[in-house]
Amino acid sequence: MPELPEVETVRRGLEPVFTGSGLxxxxxxxxxxxxxxxxxxxxxLAGRRVEALKRRAKYLLGxxxxxxxxxxxxxxxxxxxxxxxxPEGAYHRAVTTKPAHDHVVFHFTSGASVTYNxxxxxxxxxxxxxxxxxxxxLFNGLGVEPLGPELTPQRLAExxxxxxxxxxxxxxxxxxxxGLGNIYVCEAMHRSYLxxxxxxxxxxxxxxxxxxxxxxxxEAIRQVLGEAIEAGGSSLRDHRQTDGSLGYFQHSFxxxxxxxxxxxxxxxxxxVSRVIQSGRSTFFCRDCQK
DNA sequence: CTGTGTTCCTGTTCGC
DNA sequence: TGCGAACAGGAACACA
Numbered sequence: 001m002p003e004l005p006e007v008e009t010v011r012r013g014l015e016p017v018f019t020g021s022g023l024x025x026x027x028x029x030x031x032x033x034x035x036x037x038x039x040x041x042x043x044x045l046a047g048r049r050v051e052a053l054k055r056r057a058k059y060l061l062g063x064x065x066x067x068x069x070x071x072x073x074x075x076x077x078x079x080x081x082x083x084x085x086x087p088e089g090a091y092h093r094a095v096t097t098k099p100a101h102d103h104v105v106f107h108f109t110s111g112a113s114v115t116y117n118x119x120x121x122x123x124x125x126x127x128x129x130x131x132x133x134x135x136x137x138l139f140n141g142l143g144v145e146p147l148g149p150e151l152t153p154q155r156l157a158e159x160x161x162x163x164x165x166x167x168x169x170x171x172x173x174x175x176x177x178x179g180l181g182n183i184y185v186c187e188a189m190h191r192s193y194l195x196x197x198x199x200x201x202x203x204x205x206x207x208x209x210x211x212x213x214x215x216x217x218x219e220a221i222r223q224v225l226g227e228a229i230e231a232g233g234s235s236l237r238d239h240r241q242t243d244g245s246l247g248y249f250q251h252s253f254x255x256x257x258x259x260x261x262x263x264x265x266x267x268x269x270x271x272v273s274r275v276i277q278s279g280r281s282t283f284f285c286r287d288c289q290k
Numbered sequence: 291c292t293g294t295g296t297t298c299c300t301g302t303t304c305g306c
Numbered sequence: 307t308g309c310g311a312a313c314a315g316g317a318a319c320a321c322a
Contacts, residue, residue, distance in 0.1 A: 003315060034298070034318095058316075076315055077300075101300085120299045122316060137318095165293055174317075181315055256315095278294060281313085 002074040003181035004058055004146065005225055005249070009232030010080060011055045014114060017082055018050040018062055021110035029103050034075060034124040044068065044127055045106075057142060057178035061133075068127045071138070075122025085111045143178040146221050151177065153210035153218050160200040161208050168196035168277045177221075183256045184224055186283045190255045191220035193265075195289045196282045197275075227252070255283040263288060 002010070026042040038044075044066065054061040062070035104116040104125065116123075128136055143159075144150040159176045170176060171185045180188075189196050194203070194213050203214040231249035254264045259274040263285040270287025 006315080034316095073316080075299095075317090118299095119301060120314090122298070163292085169293075172316095183315060279296080 002058060002076075002078065003184055004179035005184070005228035005232055007058045007060060007074065007179075008055055008229050010074070011053055011060055012232075013082070014060070014080060015053045017108065017110075017112050017114055018053045018106075021108045021112070022047065022049045023106060024109045025107045027105040027107070029105070033103060033118060033121045034073075035126070037125060038127050041125070041127060045070065056139065057145070057174065058181070059138070063130065067130055069130050069133055071124075071126040071128060072116075073123050073125075075118060075120060075124070077120040078116065078118040078123035081115045081117060083113045083115065141175050143174055143176045146177050146179055147225055151218060151221070153215045156214055156218060157204045157208060157210040160214070161204045163200040165200055166196060166277055167194060167198050167200045167203070168282050170200035172278075172280075180221070182280055183253070184221070184228070186256045187224045187254060188217060188220040190265075190284060190289060191224060192216035193289050195286075196277060196284050198290075255285065258283060 023045050024047075026045045028037060028042055031037065045064070049065045050062045050070070051065055052063045054063065058073060060072040060074075062072070064070060099115075099117065101117050101119045101121075102115050103118055103121070106114040106116075108114075116125075126138075133139055144155065156176075160170055163170055165173075167189065168185060171180055171188070172182065174180075186196070192213060194217055203211050203217070205211055228249045231252070255261075255272050258272045261272045263270040263272060265285065265288045268285060268288040270285040272283055273286055275282050275284075
């Protein structure tokens, strides 16, 4: 379920637990997720402290006092569950059937534990020395943070200039903007009245400057991500919602997963269409998105 | 280099 | 109710 807003929500939920006390022990219930766990994974974590829990794109980054960074990616179906103060494992002993797909359990010295669950196992965890992060294949060449100061219409114009790929594909390309996924790309294009089918380069003028639509798009991206994080943050308050579920914000989707629904744009008489682009569903309105 | 299609894996939903 | 097909939020990889 996780796109950037969900990962950020998860980060905020996990931060107090991960940085609040040391790691006592880490339990691996299988040898791999999407990739094999690195050599000595559990041993390299045991006894360490997490000094900060950060996020880059859809990656969670736990900075360890050993100088290594714990990289965690939730893939399509990853989630974390917090079990507070369970020093003797009483809860788990009381539960006769273990929840399926619990693959990693972090035990903290405080007695709390955090369990990573991932049915499809598209997620992964790695350990990389801090100094090697920037050059690591996962991060080298990663695009700008959509909520950071580097995402400007001018910067996007430089990236999109001359590109023939559909706008939808360009926005999903993590080398251009890092952290946008299928849902929020659809939502941002609808909010800025841009067709996902048009060539990305058509948003740039002959001088390489952003056209009006591109300015609107950047604004829409910021807006929709911001609103989703806010909604996630409010669903965090009742706690245990560290699963990165879309929370209440999914009721706010204007086009995503709303095929045939009336277009929510005021005054627009169109309906939401669904098409497949590079193997993934795109939802948009043919009438008001040009 | 650019753009597209396939693939990893399991669970849920939908039509018959 | 059962059963197969379609589809799912990511992104690495192979290939034209």
